[in-house]
Amino acid sequence: GQNIDQPTEMTATEGAIVQINCTYQTSGFNGLFWYQQHAGEAPTFLSYNVLDGLEEKGRFSSFLSRSKGYSYLLLKELQMKDSASYLCAVRDPVDSSYKLIFGSGTRLLVRP
């Protein structure tokens, strides 16, 4: 079956670094996405990994290991505005739809 796991909640301090983990088991794989979602708003795209390794984009980095079915999102120099839910999603090419299979999201609270 399709399964994507991430921690439900995390708390971190402003200015610190936080790592949000995601493990997945899916029938197909064509890339892993991280989205940020503030309460009541649309998910916004953060990063995409399809090959193993680290992708860095400013304060955000994302890592992928396909052999381990594992990814993480690393947020550096945390700011209060980073308080949001972070959604891990795997793109599934089965049926040629390339739909995204989402985890339940990790709610991050950044404290002063």
Place this chain on the structure above:
Amino acid sequence: GAGVSQSPSNKVTEKGKDVELRCDPISGHTALYWYRQRLGQGLEFLIYFQGNSAPDKSGLPSDRFSAERTGESVSTLTIQRTQQEDSAVYLCASSLVPAGLTDTQYFGPGTRLTVL
């Protein structure tokens, strides 16, 4: 360069009524997706459109749910005889092409449906 828009933003309805939710994708995006997000949960895939056809309807939870797309643009998700378990945020996303290696889905703000 408008993003994906959805209407209404909020809809409250009585159990048993039909509702229609609308999505306007980003202009030129050929692929369109509908997802559902229940409170505190991740997004569930409902249906995918490529152009005006829907090759993947595998996520529609029952035959009360249907969707159409016209003019390779606007899409409407219809829920007939709504039930309380249909209460959720319905999100629409579009992408330029469905199978591009770095293709990204861009989401609208969603319609919050409450069935009383």
